[in-house]
Amino acid sequence: MTARWMPIQHTSLAVRIGDLNEQQAQTNHGQTLQRLAERGGLSLCEALALIEKRRWRRMEFGDALNQLIDRLSGPLDEVAALRAEVEECDQLRERMADILTRTANALRGDPGPDTAWSWHDLPELAAAAVAAGRTRLHSVTQDDKPKPP
Numbered sequence: 001m002t003a004r005w006m007p008i009q010h011t012s013l014a015v016r017i018g019d020l021n022e023q024q025a026q027t028n029h030g031q032t033l034q035r036l037a038e039r040g041g042l043s044l045c046e047a048l049a050l051i052e053k054r055r056w057r058r059m060e061f062g063d064a065l066n067q068l069i070d071r072l073s074g075p076l077d078e079v080a081a082l083r084a085e086v087e088e089c090d091q092l093r094e095r096m097a098d099i100l101t102r103t104a105n106a107l108r109g110d111p112g113p114d115t116a117w118s119w120h121d122l123p124e125l126a127a128a129a130v131a132a133g134r135t136r137l138h139s140v141t142q143d144d145k146p147k148p149p
Helices: 024-027 033-038 044-051 061-108 122-142
Strands: 005-007 015-018
Touching: 005 033, 024 033, 024 044, 044 061, 061 122
Parallel strands: none
Antiparallel strands: 005 015
16 A cells, blocks of 8 residues: 655654655655655654755754745745635535525515525516516506506
């Protein structure tokens, strides 16, 4: 079975294998990413070198972790922006659903408890209601005109 995560040795962390460079793994370690994962993973500074597509160099754990966090902060900001956009779209969808539900209820009446009207034919119902209103208005205005003697 192919590993999807590369364990970071001596931690409970892992890095997505897709974020690591296979060619750089061969250059730095003479092994595939799959084989490195099978053998227990990488140190954090080794994983960072494969992410950055460079030769490995010894780094303090804290420095390597901070650099990894800095590399991930851009995508995390994008994720936060996408989540905010999804939330905004959800709110818009809820407002539109409320408008459609109130429109259906206005055109058809109260649907009763635990039921809701379908929205599929609201444009036709609204057009028919407008046409009926125009017809009534036209007949009322015709009735108000003085009749010739």
